[in-house]
Structures are given as C-alpha cells and as structure tokens.
Amino acid sequence: MELKILEKNEFNLTFQISDISIEMINALRRIMMSWIPCFAVDEVIILKNDSTLYDDILAHRIGLIPLKTDLEAYNLPEDCECGGTGCPQCQVSLTCEIQNDSNDILTIYSGDLETNDPNIVPTSPNIPIAEIGKDSGLTFEAYAILGRAKDHVKWQSVSNVFYRKKPIIEFDDSKCKGCPDKCIVSRMCPEKLFEYSDNSSPTLKKDAWQKCTLCKSCEDNCPNDAVTIGSEDNAYIFYIESDGVLTFKTIIEKTFEILDDNIVEFSEKLETVEIE
Ligand SMILES: [Zn+2]
Incomplete structure (x- = not known):
C-alpha cells in the first residue's frame, strides 16, 4: 500500500492511496463515518427558556454543537x-445562564457555554443557539457523553468522508489546431482544469488529476476528441472533511484500531459457530 498526502489544512485532509481494494477503502470510509466515538450533548435540563424556540428544538440544537473530544x-x-x-x-457538563438586561435582542452562542473540562469545548464559539429579547433569560444544564454516529448522527466525528478513483487525463493538444469551437472543454469543465485564451491552444493545468471529478464533460463535449478520461486500477484519492472534534491523526489511528477490533471479534464469533 502506498500513501501520499496531497493537501492538509485544519479542516481538510486529502491523500492518494494505491494498491488497496475498493472493499478495504470502503470499510475505512464506513468506520470513519459511523464508528469513531466523539462527544455530543445527550441530555439537557432546561430551567428557563424565554427564547422563541420550543424546549425540544433548543435541546436538539445544543445536541448538534460539535465538541472537541479527548478519547x-x-x-x-x-x-x-x-x-x-x-x-x-x-460525562462532561456544559452550563449556560444568561439574562438579557439590555434593550436589544441578544444572541446566545456556543461560546457562552461553560464546561467543567476546558478540553471539551465547542469547536467554534460562533454557533448561534437562540435569541432572547429584553428582560428575558436562558438557563440550562447540558450533559455530553461519548457516542458513535451509527447510533445518532450528532456523534459523527467527521463532517464528510469520500473517495474517488484516481483519474488519468489524456490531452492531445495537437488535435486542437483548426478547431472552430472556442474550446468548449475549458468552459464545460466544472473544475476549470483547462486554461484557454483566444490566441492560444488550451492547456491542461498541472496536477489536474487531483481536482478532476471524473464527470467526463470534457471527453463528451470536445468536437475533436482531444481529451480521454480514464482511471487507475486500485488507486484512489481519499478526502476527509472535519469540523475539528478530533485531529486527523486520531481519526486515522482510531479507524485502524476499530478495524482490527472488529476483525478479532468476527474471528472469535466465527469459532463459536458450527459451520457444516
Ligand atoms: Zn461513567
């Protein structure tokens, strides 16, 4: 198996992975999506709610606030x-006690929650929870626990995870000479992977394969058949989007740990079953 990081920032990780079967890469995706635990509020005791939201809607909004997690x-x-x-x-407790004594409408944000563990806090302090008017208040206690997204999506530790086959883009610009069309390909490509100006031949951007979504609009629309799109066998580009509840390192380590545990559990259970 070969692995190469293509892009990494606070919220996105993209890597190329080769010599791996589609079944294995899909197992990794499903574990990241549903099995890695993270914190989310599971119980809310509302003591005062003068906002326009019903208590159950308010509790639902609090439950969906992503919390930084220490596994x-x-x-x-x-x-x-x-x-x-x-x-x-x-269990971690998060409390909120706010009274609006001003004449303006007050917005209460995730940053207004006080937690009993400074490591377990909302990933962003700017998530609006509710608005309260003059002489109104909002007081509640919330309890966060670890859970998995297979039980409820609020415990999803990644925002999105997906992969696609590694594209192979073959572009023969010699076929572009005398093309009557002002390069429809450069206009059709949703990722704008072809650069074209009136006085030059179109050019394919460097590293276009990293961005290509395999939509084949170039191949289907080029009047001179200058572009051919294919994909490499057993090579994939894997994308993880995070809202910051866990680091990418933890997500990947945990994924393989859970995969190993599941394989061990499966083999142990298999031994107890009589197979004729
Ligand atoms: Zn306990």
Missing part, C-alpha cells in the same frame, strides 16, 4: 465503571 481521558458510557449512569469518567 484518552473519557470512557464510552457502556464501557464505564458507573454502568453508563454518568460519572466524571464518562
């Missing part, structure tokens, strides 16, 4: 010594 310091409720009833090893 080393906390247990999943089902694995905790407390049996899941809630203790400092499996």
Whole structure:
C-alpha cells in the first residue's frame, strides 16, 4: 500500500492511496463515518427558556454543537465503571445562564457555554443557539457523553468522508489546431482544469488529476476528441472533511484500531459457530 498526502489544512485532509481494494477503502470510509466515538450533548435540563424556540428544538440544537473530544481521558458510557449512569469518567457538563438586561435582542452562542473540562469545548464559539429579547433569560444544564454516529448522527466525528478513483487525463493538444469551437472543454469543465485564451491552444493545468471529478464533460463535449478520461486500477484519492472534534491523526489511528477490533471479534464469533 502506498500513501501520499496531497493537501492538509485544519479542516481538510486529502491523500492518494494505491494498491488497496475498493472493499478495504470502503470499510475505512464506513468506520470513519459511523464508528469513531466523539462527544455530543445527550441530555439537557432546561430551567428557563424565554427564547422563541420550543424546549425540544433548543435541546436538539445544543445536541448538534460539535465538541472537541479527548478519547484518552473519557470512557464510552457502556464501557464505564458507573454502568453508563454518568460519572466524571464518562460525562462532561456544559452550563449556560444568561439574562438579557439590555434593550436589544441578544444572541446566545456556543461560546457562552461553560464546561467543567476546558478540553471539551465547542469547536467554534460562533454557533448561534437562540435569541432572547429584553428582560428575558436562558438557563440550562447540558450533559455530553461519548457516542458513535451509527447510533445518532450528532456523534459523527467527521463532517464528510469520500473517495474517488484516481483519474488519468489524456490531452492531445495537437488535435486542437483548426478547431472552430472556442474550446468548449475549458468552459464545460466544472473544475476549470483547462486554461484557454483566444490566441492560444488550451492547456491542461498541472496536477489536474487531483481536482478532476471524473464527470467526463470534457471527453463528451470536445468536437475533436482531444481529451480521454480514464482511471487507475486500485488507486484512489481519499478526502476527509472535519469540523475539528478530533485531529486527523486520531481519526486515522482510531479507524485502524476499530478495524482490527472488529476483525478479532468476527474471528472469535466465527469459532463459536458450527459451520457444516
Ligand atoms: Zn461513567
């Protein structure tokens, strides 16, 4: 297996992966999507709600706020010594107590939540929760626990994860000479991978294969058949988008740990089954 990072920033990781089957790469995608635990609010006690939102809508909004997660310091409720009833090893509390004494409408943001663990905080302080008017208040206690997205999407540790086959773009610009069309390909490509000005032949951008979505609009529309789009066998470009609840390093390490655990569990269960 070969792995090469193509792009990495705070919220996106793109890498090329070769010599891997589609079944294996899809297993990795599904684990990242559904199995990696992260924190989300699971219980809200609303003591005062003068906003225009019903209590259940407010609780739903609080549940969807992404929280930075420390997987080393906390247990999943089902694995905790407390049996899941809630203790400092499996639960974090977030409180909010705000009274609006001004004449203006006040917006309450995720940054207004106070937590009992400074490591477990909203990934952004700018997520609006509710608005309250003059002489109004909002007071609630919320309890966050670790969970998995296979049980509820609020525990999804990545915003998006997908892959596509590695494109092979073959472009023969010698076929462009005398083309009556003002390069329809450069206009059709949704990723604008072809550069064209009136007095020159079109050129294919360097590293266009990293951005190509394999839509084949170039191949289908070029009147001179100058472009051919194919894809490489067993080579993929893998994209992970994160909202910051976990680092990319943790996401990838955890993915392989869960894959190993699932394989071990499967083989153990297989031994207990009589296969005729
Ligand atoms: Zn516990």
